[in-house]
Amino acid sequence: MNHSSNDLIMLFNDLFRETHRTVLVKGSGEPEYIPAEGTHGLAQVVFAHGYYASALHEISHWCIAGAHRRTLHDYGYWYCPDGRTAEQQRAFEQVEVKPQALEWLFATAAGSRFHISLDNLSGDGGANERTFRRNVCRQAEHYLATGLPRRAAAFAAALKRFYGTTDSWLANWRQDLQRIAPPGFEPNHSRETETV
Numbered sequence: 001m002n003h004s005s006n007d008l009i010m011l012f013n014d015l016f017r018e019t020h021r022t023v024l025v026k027g028s029g030e031p032e033y034i035p036a037e038g039t040h041g042l043a044q045v046v047f048a049h050g051y052y053a054s055a056l057h058e059i060s061h062w063c064i065a066g067a068h069r070r071t072l073h074d075y076g077y078w079y080c081p082d083g084r085t086a087e088q089q090r091a092f093e094q095v096e097v098k099p100q101a102l103e104w105l106f107a108t109a110a111g112s113r114f115h116i117s118l119d120n121l122s123g124d125g126g127a128n129e130r131t132f133r134r135n136v137c138r139q140a141e142h143y144l145a146t147g148l149p150r151r152a153a154a155f156a157a158a159l160k161r162f163y164g165t166t167d168s169w170l171a172n173w174r175q176d177l178q179r180i181a182p183p184g185f186e187p188n189h190s191r192e193t194e195t196v
Contacts, residue, residue, distance in 0.1 A: 001111045008055045011158045026050045031058045060102035063152035093132045101139035108173040109159035130182040
């Protein structure tokens with residue numbers, strides 16, 4: 001299956017340009033969120049270097065951000081780049097659980113491969129990679145059981161229609177859980193629903 005970030009730009013902008021005055025933009029540097037300027041401006045979700053996975057990840061952050069955060073550059077979050085201390089890495093991982101869980105569900109809806117990212121190659125490493133993986137898995141299961149945030153649900157539905165995964169995506173996610181989950185993680189499939 002061909003995965004082009006241009007397809008994500010089209011799907012995102014079709015859904016959210018008019019309703020939320022927000023567009024997805026291919027950037028040439030680091031990803032960022034730029035709020036709209038003035039009443040007629042458009043907010044920009046900028047992803048890195050045209051990478052498909054970067055676009056899915058940045059869309060995930062946008063889908064979680066509340067109305068106030070969407071008025072702030074980079075949603076008002078502090079970001080420390082690669083090379084974080086163990087304490088900085090723990091803080092990073094706490095805010096990355098929900099977006100990475102959404103990114104995983106989006107990737108499955110698109111039929112693409114998701115990778116957990118601790119994003120700290122030259123620092124002290126992950127505070128606890130196994131715990132982080134478990135938390136991302138649990139958050140994804142929570143979304144499956146209770147439903148995705150409204151904008152995320154709309155985007156996931158668009159991905160499933162576009163890539164033709166509507167009937168297979170949940171089974172594909174369950175299969176992928178075996179690759180992503182840490183040893184000993186017990187999925188709770190009984191709670192999962194097709195609310196997404």
